[in-house]
Amino acid sequence: MSEPEKSENIPDESAGEGKEIPNGGNPAKSREELELASVFVSDAQYNRNIFFDTSPRAVRLYLLYHRWFLKVLLYFFILVNLSLAVFEEPAVFPLPLWATMMVELLCLLAFSFRLVHYAKVIPPDKFWKDPKNICIIVILMLTLVDMIIYGALKATNYYALRWSRVLRPLLLVNVTEGRQLRRAFRSIRNALPQIFYVFLLFMFSVLIFSLMALKLLGKRGLQTIDGAPYFTHYLEIVFDLYVLVTTANSPDVMMPAYNASFVFAIFFIVYILINTYIFMSVFLAVVYNNYKKYLKEEVRQLVRAKRHKMVRAFAVLQEVREEGGEPVVTQANWNQVVRLVRPNIDNAHRELLWSVCDDKNQGAIGKAAFVQLADLLNIEVITLKSRPHPFHSLCPALYLSAPSRLLSRMVHHRAFVIVYDIIILVNAIFIGLDEENPMIANSEWVFLALYLLEILLKLYVFEPRTFFSRHSFWNWFDIIIVVSALIATIINSAVKISGGYTSRQILDIVFILRVLRLIRVVDSIERFRAIINTLIRIGPAILTFGQLIVVVYYVFAMVGMELFKGKVKFYEEDSTDPAKAYCGNPLLRGTAFAQLNYCKNNFNNVVSSFILLVELTVVNQCSGFATVTHVSARIFFFIFHILVVIVIINIFVAFVLEAFFVEYSVDKSDLHTSVERKITELELALEQYVTMTLTLTDYLQMFGRIPVYFYTFRYRTVDALLQRMFEADLDPEDLAEDDSPEAQTGRNFGNPTFSSV
Amino acid sequence: MSEPEKSENIPDESAGEGKEIPNGGNPAKSREELELASVFVSDAQYNRNIFFDTSPRAVRLYLLYHRWFLKVLLYFFILVNLSLAVFEEPAVFPLPLWATMMVELLCLLAFSFRLVHYAKVIPPDKFWKDPKNICIIVILMLTLVDMIIYGALKATNYYALRWSRVLRPLLLVNVTEGRQLRRAFRSIRNALPQIFYVFLLFMFSVLIFSLMALKLLGKRGLQTIDGAPYFTHYLEIVFDLYVLVTTANSPDVMMPAYNASFVFAIFFIVYILINTYIFMSVFLAVVYNNYKKYLKEEVRQLVRAKRHKMVRAFAVLQEVREEGGEPVVTQANWNQVVRLVRPNIDNAHRELLWSVCDDKNQGAIGKAAFVQLADLLNIEVITLKSRPHPFHSLCPALYLSAPSRLLSRMVHHRAFVIVYDIIILVNAIFIGLDEENPMIANSEWVFLALYLLEILLKLYVFEPRTFFSRHSFWNWFDIIIVVSALIATIINSAVKISGGYTSRQILDIVFILRVLRLIRVVDSIERFRAIINTLIRIGPAILTFGQLIVVVYYVFAMVGMELFKGKVKFYEEDSTDPAKAYCGNPLLRGTAFAQLNYCKNNFNNVVSSFILLVELTVVNQCSGFATVTHVSARIFFFIFHILVVIVIINIFVAFVLEAFFVEYSVDKSDLHTSVERKITELELALEQYVTMTLTLTDYLQMFGRIPVYFYTFRYRTVDALLQRMFEADLDPEDLAEDDSPEAQTGRNFGNPTFSSV
Incomplete structure (x- = not known):
């Protein structure tokens, strides 16, 4: 947490340049070289700043290090480690000490493995200089020491304190993937x-x-x-x-x-x-x-580091085609690198990217054009071949018949959306009414049928792969909600008919699903859609703040549990214990805390602690805890308020402000414009948002034109969003620190002198 | 309030250009011409946008219209009109109906006079086109109608409602001087x-x-x-x-x-x-x-309008010195106009401004240089002749003697400030201790003596006119607080000795003054001073928001009083009325509102209403009022919350954010730099903050160098601050819409090609 990133951000010029990177006129690059280059490119794309060893073995290990399942496994173990608090003393679900200890040891083992893997990938001197590795090692050691002491004390029935639990969330901050969190x-x-x-x-x-x-x-x-x-x-x-x-x-x-x-x-x-x-x-x-x-x-440092990595990738791939000429990268090598970086990339998409880079159609590109690749890969280009609807292929006569076409026109009509918005509103009123009434209860089946019909009609008219594409948020939302509601309602009815009673849990789920369905109405109103889209787009970054809050809350919850556990007790509604009136602590007799029935706001387990900390974030009401312990307990709440409300919430608001301004004001960046221009030049149809626009009618109109590209402006990573946020403010000269002529022309990459293909 | 400013901001080109503005080669301008020009300049300086008649009589009336005492009188009557609510039913201090009616009539008369005056100044068509005049007339008429109806109904003992009171704060918005408020x-x-x-x-x-x-x-x-x-x-x-x-x-x-x-x-x-x-x-x-x-x-529009007015002033003053030459303004005319605009301007300051304008020393300036005058006048240049201390003139031998010099060095020493900071802190501890203790009570005299000594020492060492200059905020603060504390303490002691008891009110004042004295310690810490100075600088603009809040609160207070007056009653602490337990309203029996003793939070008079509205702004707690009237009463509180918390408080926060960024980031503007450069060229001593820096030692060092200029960067008007806030963002081409060559060169006014005098 303290100065961990400095070494990451400023690339060490000597690290890779010293190596003998193969260079010269040989036409085919070896597998190792291509892999090395692809690692540089993908590091640049995702703004990773790891100075890995460039030996082929280390590169293989490095690729393995970044495989998604290992990352998922790491986060799984972090989650398990954090959620141990639920089972440890004071527990929500008590488990024996040996069980939690074993799980924690397993987690420590997993973290150690990951760290050893990392140590194999990067040179030893880099490893030991990086504060975040030291930090992880120290945390692991301390945790082990604490576990031994705690186990020994418990075994001999002494009072023991698991103080190392406070360190657990710091692992989340110090793992390689916690870059966003460290930045926050x-x-x-x-x-x-x-x-x-x-x-x-x-x-x-x-x-x-x-x-x-x-x-x-x-x-x-x-x-x-x-x-x-x-x-x-x-x-x-x-x-x-x-x-x-x-x-x-x-x-x-x-x-x-x-x-x-x-x-x-x-x-x-x-x-x-x-x-x-x-x-x-x-x-x-x-x-x-x-x-x-x-x-x-x-x-600015990120952009510089990215550029540096792309230059290194270029150095690996470059070859000199004619004597004394500029070094270039051939299309063949470029293709292989792109395939290695994004194995699932579409050929059409790759060709589009190449034609953006190689605008003069020379079959090879210089350094300047190559360097832009990392940014180009971050622009999500949705490529869709204008496939006819499967029914169209199966039974064209029927699908293109007059009734079928009429149906298609109906579904496309604005009125279709309006009719369904009205149905949703009517549904809202029915939900609000008393569901004990059998008429109302049965109406639910009617609404479910109507929503299913809508989905089926859309599936008939729209091409299924378009309908289910990754970016059709609302389609997915609709289907998941409607199908879940259907299943839950059927189960509920079945339970009701068989047993004659209603399961409260299932009914709750049914209610939630019903109400969530109403949210759909927001999508019909353009203005609302714009606001919601902005919120969705800044969503991943908000998650970073979520992590930050979890780290801070976890530390405070652990400390709070040690300080206040058992001081305030909660008695169930039906309890007749006289201690219920003062939360089980005579000191609270007659206080506002007990009178307002705040007994459940306590630090008796990790779940209550988290909920209480949320309440404290909203309104800092802590008099009860000072009463049951000591006036100085207020210091705990005071520090919490300063840290969370004055610092973190303000940074959160600052982030939302800035992200909103960017969404409101910044137009497409140069790079976008150049891709857009290229696509226009290639006479391809453009659509800003493809989701619902690729329709049967469109197919009928554009029939025969294959392939068709559609692209949206979407940033794949939080870094890309941040970069966009400050793009306007960045001094171009800062970025072109490499003073070679290619680098200089590189700045003009997106300018209007773009020639046709 | 609705679209009132459009006509003000975009200057009507035909308004003045059509007039025959005297022009030609005659050397001396008439009194009328000079007055007309000075009116244009002063309008430009203060960003007034009034299209007055340019006839000499109208100009005289216009000058009268802007005299400070008429403005003070207007605000006095607005204040009286607003504060009538204190005396009207439901009153804090009840007055008979005829008395408040008479005062209100007087106010209406005053507003009408002011409006008639305004109508005489500007052309009739302009007058009737301006929505704010129409607004005032409508408000005056409606108020009159309401007064008649109310008086008649009251005389015949019917129920009557003074609905026009809601309109009163709108006068504050619609008077000519309410520009900032209208902008908000x-x-x-x-x-x-x-x-x-x-x-x-x-x-x-x-x-x-x-x-x-x-x-x-x-x-x-x-x-x-x-x-x-x-x-x-x-x-x-x-x-x-x-x-x-x-x-x-x-x-x-x-x-x-x-x-x-x-x-x-x-x-x-x-x-x-x-x-x-x-x-x-x-x-x-x-x-x-x-x-x-x-x-x-x-x-942007303001800047454009200002430029336009300066061009008009130039057109009045211009003369052609040689055949076919550019029209210029001579120094003599310029001097007279500046003297008319700012009668109390110092000669040295005026000469400085002239030398900034006439950088080539030609005795006359062109349009481009002239146009900058309005901005130059907005830079506050504090001119101080390095006068020796009066004691120095009276008795130089004594004043320059060794002990005197030693004293001077002591007072200038950093230790002097530190010693007094320590005294203040000790004082704080003494204040915190029990003042019943006679030792503590007497210590107050010691502290007062120490503070007085500090002031006297400073007066001995620093030149009194410097010490008491308008910008020495902390010196004024010190003297006022210490002298008031001295007077209050003496009165308190006198009362105590003579009557043997202590007056609570006087003691309160003494306590407040004592505590306020402690604030002085802030000034010693550089970082704190910077923050405080920023707050003081954005103070006037915050006052605009104060007015805005008063307008909104007043309207809500009037409506709230009609809706809720008398519903909740407050009983004094010593009352034994059983109704006290439920605020005099049986509906509140047992509610949280009554239990928490919120009875004084009511709408029974305008003062309680205002205090309640502040509470509602902080925390919207209104359940009590829905209980005593109807659930729909919540709509009132709901609207208040949306308007005040969501809209106005956010605009306030937005303003503070923006103002702080400007203070943090924007450097001196071009214009400042040019003044600064000029002063440097003139080899004058520069000091950013003159207050405490002009010392005896300085005199001794710089003896004989007269005059010395000191200047600070301070904006005289809120408009100037706003302009500075957006200066960086303004497109220079937007400002130079006047395409004459002079206007073009005008943009280069502050550039580094400035030659020496």
Whole structure:
């Protein structure tokens, strides 16, 4: 977590250049060379910054290291390791100690294997210089030590503490794949100094206001609603006013003073204005400003590293065709590398990419054109051969008959969408009505039939492979929801008829599926679709923040469980235990915490802890825990609030702001434009969004024109989105640090002097 | 409020050009011409867009119209008109109806006078085309009609409603001086369509979640803490979940479901994630994006209008010195115009500005140089002759003696500041301690003496006029706080000694002053000073938002008072009325509202209403009012929340964000640089912040060098700050729409080809 990426971002020039990379006029490249080049290209494409050994054996191991199943396995073990908290003391589902210990050992073993694999791939000096490897080793060692101590103490019945559990989420941060997460942590670390000064000023303001409150209100003999003395103790006031910033105790904290005189309300209003509105905006401004500044710098380094890797791939593949000429890469080698990088790439797509690179049709490309390959591979070009509908092939007479065509026109008509939107709305009303009524209950079958009919009609009219293409989000959504609802409803009815009762769980699922179906109506409205698409597009990056939150929550949950477990007990609704009224802790007798029935908000197991931490993120209400332990317990909640609400939530808001601006304002980048232009030149039909547009009518119109390309602008990785975010701000000269003439012309890659094929 | 500014921003080309503006080779301009030109320049400087009549009589009236006392009078009457709510039914301080009516009539009369004055200044067709004049006339008429109806109904003892009070704050928006406020309203209006679509999607999400909650939780027979059925009524759920977005009822709304099963907590967590975090961020993103976009466009128009006015002023002043030469403005005319625009301008400052304009020292300037005058006047150049200290003149031998010099060096030393910071901190601890203790009480005199000594020492060492200059914020702050504290403490002691008791009010003031003194410590820390200075600089613009909030609050307070007055009563602490337990309304018996003693949160008078609206802005807690009237009363609170929290607070945050970025990132503008360069060329000493830097030692070093200029970068108007905010984004070609060669060269005004004097 501390400075782990520096070595990754700035490529070490000496690492690969020292090697004897085969070069010269030999026409066919060896398998090893092609693999090496493809590794460079794919590293550039995914912005990986690993200085692997370039020996053929290491390259093979490196390719294995990046195989998807090994990554899935790694994340599976991380997940298992993290979820051990559910089974360990204090457990949701208690398991014997030896079982959790065995599983944890297995996880440690898996992490060690992965680390050894990584050590085999990269040179030893690089391995030991990388803080994240050291970090993993230290975590593994500490965990092992802790397990031994804990096991020994438990075996001898001493009090023992599993302190190493706090380290578990750090594995998520330090594995090779946690790049996005490390970046998020770095942007927090970078913003910290600036936040710190604003925070000091903010705390100074809180302290001054508290002192004023003490002087103004402390001597008036006012009482809180509980009859306790009001604002008589300085640190209490500081804490109350800090909580007021989170708006959790507004207006309660102000009422005793306001009841005494309305003049005191002015004090609180000024306080809220300055500390809640102005300071919180300034926090956001500072975080956002830092976030933008450092991210720009990081993206610049990413772009530089990517370029460097592509140059290395070029060095492997290059050959000189004529004496004294520029080194080039031939189409044959290029094709093989692209096939190695993306084995499932379509021939048509590959040819399109080649024709974008080799715009002069010379059968070979120079360094400048080659370097763009990594970016070209990141543009998702959806290639679709205009296949006729299977019914068309099977039974053309019937499929092209007048009734069939009429049906097709109907389904394509705007009215079809409107009719189904109305059906959804009617369905919404029926869902809202009482389902005890048999008429309403049966209507569900009608709606299910209507939705099934819609799907079948669409399948009849649209080509199935188009309909089920990976990017047809709403089609997949429809089918999954409708089919699941159908299955759940049938099971529910079957259970009901056979046993005469309704299973609550199945019914819940049926209800959720029914309501989710209504979301579909959003897709019909253009404006809504635009907002939803933006949200979906920034979704993966939001997941990074999700990981960040999980890491922070996990650490706080572990600490919180050690501090507060068993202090507050929850009794079931039907319990008659008198302790229920005060959550099983006499200290809580008569407190607001017990009166509001917050007993389930406790740290008694990891699930409750996580839910409580979410509640604390929304509203920092923690008086109960200070009551059952000690006033200093507030420090725990105070640190949590600063870290999560002031730092992480603000970075999250900053990210959403920036991502939205990009979606709103940035047009297609140069590279997109050049692909688009190329496709136009090749006289191919263009569609921004292919999903529902490739229709029977289209086939009938365009019949015979094969292949047809459709492409959408979609970024495959979060890095690509980030890069796009700062593309406009990046100084082109920064990128062209390689001063060779090819590199210089490379900058003009997307300019309008593009000639025809 | 609706489209009022369009006519202001795009200058009507035909308006002034059609007039016969005196032009020719005559050397001395008449008084009328100079006045006309100065009006154009000052309009350009302050970005006023009023198409006044250019006849000498109208110009005189126009100058009168902008005199400060008339503006103060206008704002005084607006304030009186607004504060009538304090005295009208339901009143804080009841006055008889005839008294408030008379005052209101007086206000209406004042507004009418101001409007008639305005009508005399601008051409009639312009007057009637301007929506804000029409708006004022309509408001005045409606108010008059309402007053008559109300008076008549009251006289005959019928129920009457003063509905026109809602219109009062609109006067604040529609007076000529409310430009900033109108701009804020425009940016809200512009953002509305985009916000509306996001809001619809947000509401759709709330509705879907509510439906799901109804289906999942409605049939389980759960109960809230009050024993009421939980989540059984759809609209109740919608409202509860909407309130959850404001975090007001978290975690209470979730507890019954969470107590039933922790699985339901997931439902609420997903809801909070989507609606509180993602949607609220999207609202901010949309508002911020729109704000930036439209403000940029407005500033562009402002700059264009300013340029146009300066060109008109040039046309009035211009003369052709040689046959066929370019028209120029002579220094004599220029001087007179500048003197008319800023009568209190210093000669040295004026000469500096002239030398910046007339960089070739030709005694006359062309159009391009002249046009920059409006911006030059907006740069605050603090001119200070390096005057010796009065003591120095009076008694040089003593003042320059060794002890005096030592004293001066001491005061200048960094240690002096540190010593006083330590004194302040010690003082803070003493304030925190119990003031009943006589030792502590007497220590106050010691601290007061120390602070007084500090001020006296500084006055001895620093030149008084520098010390008291307009920009020495902290010096003024110190003196006011210390002297007030001294006076208040003396009065307090006198009262105590004479009567033997302590006046609570005076003591409160003493306490506040004592605590405020501690703020001074902030100024010693460089980082804090930077943040505070930024806040002070964006202060005036924040005041615009203050006005906006007052307008919205006033309207809601008036409506709220009509809807809810007298429904909730507040009983004093010592009241023994049994109705006190339920705020005087049996409907509130046993509700959380009454239990938490929120009785003073009511709409019974305008002051309570304002305080309640602030509370509602922080946390939207309104269940009590729905209980005492009708469930539909929630609509009032719902609209208030949307308008204030979603729209206005977001625009406020957007403004603070943008202003902070500008302060962080934008360097000095071209114009500043040119002034700075000029000053450097003139070999004048430069100091960014003059306040505390002009010292005795400096005098001794620089003795004999008179005059010395010091200047700070400070923008005199909010417009100038806004302009600076978007300066970097403005396309220079947009500004140079005037295609004359002078206008073209005007763009190069601040470039490095500046020659020496």
